[in-house]
Amino acid sequence: MNVHTSRRREKAIYPGKVAIRHAKEAAVEMGIDPAGLEICPDGTIRIFDRAAIPNAAPKDEFDEWLQSGRLG
Known part of the structure; x- marks a missing residue:
């Protein structure tokens, strides 16, 4: 038996756009306000x-406007 045949590389199985969209929509339906997501090579989607993300104090007036939503 060849050494190379015994070691298999597992191919990454990233989720597609539809799976990501469905996960986001399900999170919103559960009352979660998505701020970010993590997509893992094994297909895991974390929203x-x-x-849960600490709100950092704005550095300047531009950041203050951005955080308050006044900067579309």
Whole structure:
């Protein structure tokens, strides 16, 4: 038996756009305000709630306007 045949490389199985969209829509339906997501090579999708991310103080007036939503 060849050494190379015994070691298999597992191919990454990233989720597609539809799976990501469905995960985001399901999170919104559950009351989560998505702030970010993590996509893992094994197909795992993690969605981070905006409330769980600490709100950093704005550095300047531009950041203050951006955080308050006044800068479309």
